[in-house]
Amino acid sequence: AQSVTQLGSHVSVSEGALVLLRCNYSSSVPPYLFWYVQYPNQGLQLLLKYTTGATLVKGINGFEAEFKKSETSFHLTKPSAHMSDAAEYFCAVSEGGSNYKLTFGKGTLLTVNP
Amino acid sequence: SQTIHQWPATLVQPVGSPLSLECTVEGTSNPNLYWYRQAAGRGLQLLFYSVGIGQISSEVPQNLSASRPQDRQFILSSKKLLLSDSGFYLCAWSVLSGNTIYFGEGSWLTVV
Numbered sequence: 245a246q247s248v249t250q251l252g253s254h255v256s257v258s259e260g261a262l263v264l265l266r267c268n269y270s271s272s273v274p275p276y277l278f279w280y281v282q283y284p285n286q287g288l289q290l291l292l293k294y295t296t297g298a299t300l301v302k303g304i305n306g307f308e309a310e311f312k313k314s315e316t317s318f319h320l321t322k323p324s325a326h327m328s329d330a331a332e333y334f335c336a337v338s339e340g341g342s343n344y345k346l347t348f349g350k351g352t353l354l355t356v357n358p
Numbered sequence: 359s360q361t362i363h364q365w366p367a368t369l370v371q372p373v374g375s376p377l378s379l380e381c382t383v384e385g386t387s388n389p390n391l392y393w394y395r396q397a398a399g400r401g402l403q404l405l406f407y408s409v410g411i412g413q414i415s416s417e418v419p420q421n422l423s424a425s426r427p428q429d430r431q432f433i434l435s436s437k438k439l440l441l442s443d444s445g446f447y448l449c450a451w452s453v454l455s456g457n458t459i460y461f462g463e464g465s466w467l468t469v470v
Contacts, residue, residue, distance in 0.1 A: 276457050287448055287461040295457055334401065346459055350401040
C-alpha cells in the first residue's frame, strides 16, 4: 500500500521568500510522484511530476521538486514566493504501471504575506 | 486538446433526495475516469474509477454509485443522500496508457 505525508498543514511565507513544502511517501514499488495546486473553489492543477529519469523536476509557475529515494521525499520548492502562489498544495503518489490511481496527502495551505 | 467538464458546479440537496453529478471528457478516447471526494482537512479520497464503458471499481463502501454509460461520460449517483455525503467532488481522467491524472473543476454538494 502507498501513502503520502505532507508535513505542515499550513505554511506561511513572506512575498519574495523561499517556499518549501514537504512531502514524504511510502510505496512498495518505484513510485510516480506528483504535486497539484488547488486555488479556492477550483479543481486541481498539475504543477509537476516525477516518473523516471532526472530526479530534479521543474514545473509550472517556477516550482520544482526533487525526488530523493533514500529519504523517500519529494519536497516542493520555489525560490521566491509571489502573492499568486497562495493556494493549497497536494502531493500524490501512484504505483505506475497499469495502476494510475493516486493516493493524496492531506494538503498544505500556503499563505503569502505582503 | 483534451478538456473535462463536470456539472452542476454547486448543489444543495435535502437529506434523502437523489443525486446525479455528471462528467464528460472531450478530445480523447478510452480514457480512465475517476471520481474523488474532498473533505476539509482530509485530502482527496478516490471513490470510483473506470477503465471502460460499464466497468466500475469502487474504492470505498458508501452511499454512492457510479456509472459509465458512454466512453467519455462518468456519472456519480445516490438514491438517498446522507448528511455525510456533503463535500467537494472531483471528476478526473487519464489516458489509458498514461501516468498523469487531470481534474475537472469540481462540484460542491451540500446536503441539508
